[in-house]
Amino acid sequence: MPPRRDADFNISDDSEPEDDELDEDYNASRTIRTKGKGKGKGKELGAYAWEASYKRSWDTVQEDEAGSLQAAVQDLVARSKRRRCACSWGDAPIRRTIIRHMMFLVDLSTAMMDRDMRPSRFDLTLSYAREFVSEWFDQNPLGQMGVVGMRNGVGERIGDMSGNPQDVLKCFLDKTLLEPAGEPSLQNSIEMARASMNHLPTHSSREILIIFGSLTTVDPGNLLDTVDACVRDQIRISIVALSAEMKVCRDMCERTGGVFGVALNEGHYKDLLFELVPPPADKSPVSRLAAQAGEGQSELMQMGFPTRLPATAPPSLCVCHSRLRSEGYICPRCNSKVCDVPTDCDICGLMIVSSPHLARSYHHLFPAPAYKAVLELDGKEASACHACSLPFPTTARAPLQTEEGMSPHGRYRCPKCKHDFDAECDLFVHDVLHVCPGCG
Amino acid sequence: MSSPSHLSLILDLTPVPWDALSHSTPPLRLKDFLAQALVFINAHLALRNENSVSVFGALPGRSMILYPPAGSTQVEADENTFHVFGQVDEGFMRSVEQEVEDLQEVEEDVPPALVGALTKSLCYINRLSNPPPPSNPSEAPPPPPHSRILLFSVSPDASVAYIPFMNCIFSAQKLKVAIDVCKLDESEVIFLHQACHLTGGAFVPITQREALLQYLSMCFLSETETRKTLAVPTLDKVDFRAACFCHKEIVDIGYVCSVCLSIFCQPVLECSTCRTKFSPDTLLRFGNMNLNGHAHTHSNGTVTA
Numbered sequence: 001m002p003p004r005r006d007a008d009f010n011i012s013d014d015s016e017p018e019d020d021e022l023d024e025d026y027n028a029s030r031t032i033r034t035k036g037k038g039k040g041k042g043k044e045l046g047a048y049a050w051e052a053s054y055k056r057s058w059d060t061v062q063e064d065e066a067g068s069l070q071a072a073v074q075d076l077v078a079r080s081k082r083r084r085c086a087c088s089w090g091d092a093p094i095r096r097t098i099i100r101h102m103m104f105l106v107d108l109s110t111a112m113m114d115r116d117m118r119p120s121r122f123d124l125t126l127s128y129a130r131e132f133v134s135e136w137f138d139q140n141p142l143g144q145m146g147v148v149g150m151r152n153g154v155g156e157r158i159g160d161m162s163g164n165p166q167d168v169l170k171c172f173l174d175k176t177l178l179e180p181a182g183e184p185s186l187q188n189s190i191e192m193a194r195a196s197m198n199h200l201p202t203h204s205s206r207e208i209l210i211i212f213g214s215l216t217t218v219d220p221g222n223l224l225d226t227v228d229a230c231v232r233d234q235i236r237i238s239i240v241a242l243s244a245e246m247k248v249c250r251d252m253c254e255r256t257g258g259v260f261g262v263a264l265n266e267g268h269y270k271d272l273l274f275e276l277v278p279p280p281a282d283k284s285p286v287s288r289l290a291a292q293a294g295e296g297q298s299e300l301m302q303m304g305f306p307t308r309l310p311a312t313a314p315p316s317l318c319v320c321h322s323r324l325r326s327e328g329y330i331c332p333r334c335n336s337k338v339c340d341v342p343t344d345c346d347i348c349g350l351m352i353v354s355s356p357h358l359a360r361s362y363h364h365l366f367p368a369p370a371y372k373a374v375l376e377l378d379g380k381e382a383s384a385c386h387a388c389s390l391p392f393p394t395t396a397r398a399p400l401q402t403e404e405g406m407s408p409h410g411r412y413r414c415p416k417c418k419h420d421f422d423a424e425c426d427l428f429v430h431d432v433l434h435v436c437p438g439c440g
Numbered sequence: 441m442s443s444p445s446h447l448s449l450i451l452d453l454t455p456v457p458w459d460a461l462s463h464s465t466p467p468l469r470l471k472d473f474l475a476q477a478l479v480f481i482n483a484h485l486a487l488r489n490e491n492s493v494s495v496f497g498a499l500p501g502r503s504m505i506l507y508p509p510a511g512s513t514q515v516e517a518d519e520n521t522f523h524v525f526g527q528v529d530e531g532f533m534r535s536v537e538q539e540v541e542d543l544q545e546v547e548e549d550v551p552p553a554l555v556g557a558l559t560k561s562l563c564y565i566n567r568l569s570n571p572p573p574p575s576n577p578s579e580a581p582p583p584p585p586h587s588r589i590l591l592f593s594v595s596p597d598a599s600v601a602y603i604p605f606m607n608c609i610f611s612a613q614k615l616k617v618a619i620d621v622c623k624l625d626e627s628e629v630i631f632l633h634q635a636c637h638l639t640g641g642a643f644v645p646i647t648q649r650e651a652l653l654q655y656l657s658m659c660f661l662s663e664t665e666t667r668k669t670l671a672v673p674t675l676d677k678v679d680f681r682a683a684c685f686c687h688k689e690i691v692d693i694g695y696v697c698s699v700c701l702s703i704f705c706q707p708v709l710e711c712s713t714c715r716t717k718f719s720p721d722t723l724l725r726f727g728n729m730n731l732n733g734h735a736h737t738h739s740n741g742t743v744t745a
Binding site: 096097098099138142201299300301302303304305306307308309310312313329332333350354355356358359360361362363365366385386387388389390424425428429432433434435436437438440 | 555566570602603604611678680682691693694700703713719726
């Protein structure tokens, strides 16, 4: 069972003074949930385990000498940021699937009209879906995504598998086309998604992401047979549930190697969804890719990196449409001109791609080393952040409580180049830049 | 007018090419270059009161911030100079002199740490666009500036730093920072081409070095907003070649691992990044192609069928 929302929780939730403190609590509760699946009863409190994680935030916030909460609030903000990155970058996995294919299944049943999330589950899902799609294509430039809606007991194809983020975003733009109605059908929709991924090459990943608001599903047959078929086809199913945990959903995710999560509230919903953005790590030795690697099914592809001609170049005929135009890309092997990349050269058959396209995913393979929090100073440290050259605070801020991964001096050190960085740059380096300024 | 703009300069201070430049015809000595760059910086600052500037330097194997100086330095007030100009002139020249003096004997083939300077510059810009919350919450924080980077390049590409460099380009894209490149010598820089193309910056090779200042003020002085209405010199051709992971060679036809997309300059049996073993059939195919002589010159050898 997911944590029940009882009266106590709601009251404390509403009376929270700080938004960031709220975030904090969600994260904490999530950790507990993933470990104990929310089932374990807290022994010492005699209550649910998750209740222990709801700290009374008004006790932990302390005023400084001037009676201001500024410092305390900043500290909390910094801490919640730290925690977010601490969960996202662990040790780097060996193998990640870079070419991804995902079917995005959205529940469009009447359960989505519930207003327990503001403004409604449906509206929130649409806006998060748009953000998710942009972020997903940003991190997986070679990925493709399709959209299926679940309503009136059938799966409805909303958007075909496409590599163009604009095409996918268009699916979520028109609200009137997606008006929720009837009951959802997991089996019908999964079967539809499975069918549209059947033809995909073996070296890409096949994933189904389901946003599920209902507590019921209307299926024509046995849903477990469909799950078996997905396991056979090596399709990974991940579900973000909006109401409560269903046994069949969790089983489905566990059997196919996906992730299951129940959203507690708006912020947690977004966190759950965005955890699915980075390519899934393949750590298990029996995984499909590893097995494939053993069988030697992975391929080495020959690719050409073209030269792009500008709009001011003298016009010439392209080999793909025989049209006279200035812009184009020159195949490096046969020097013929094609209109767009990525494509296969019509003359020599070479796969022509633009190398920045490939390079966009390399940070998954070579991440920046995780910085370690500096707990003690020995007096020889640099006085300013190595990246942005802003001076470090000279006085150590007394931490409100001992927190793992937080430095009282605001210093985080690269294990490789031994330079110190401040919290802001640490976040930026690992979230956006993916290059350590000291090592680079 | 819209928000203020921030200009981040990256100077390649590698001694060897600068020595070559000062002996070429027409000569461009580092001292003359710095003087012209200062005029350009002052022009940028004079455009608007809120405009700001930062300067980063790249030397072989290390990079550093040149301006603003880390510690607060007091510059003597001079009635005849706008005090911001005075601060920049003093602070910038002093740190360049310091770094040049500190320069030790370096091996010739160590490439300048352009990536280091670029990452520092991006971190600095990130700091500017996410300012710490003001101490007085009732005050509205100043609007974050539009930033752009101008890179002065005097040395050829370092293909060793291909991946970090591309990461920098993508981060600049994310921050909406344009990377302009001013190329002072004639060496080939395809990665800088790609940087300009992808971030929407201008790439200007300086053909007449005595007119450097004119190039600077004509091509690089306008801010990103204004450029939409101007004809800023862009590249005529962009070369999308990449550097391979195995020998760091720049290739136009590469062999790519289907699992992790690593690029190799010749067919390999196993991907060095993700340890995927490739099927013998594919290798054989490339091997045969070599025998038939169709493949690119890089792809000879290594595969014994």
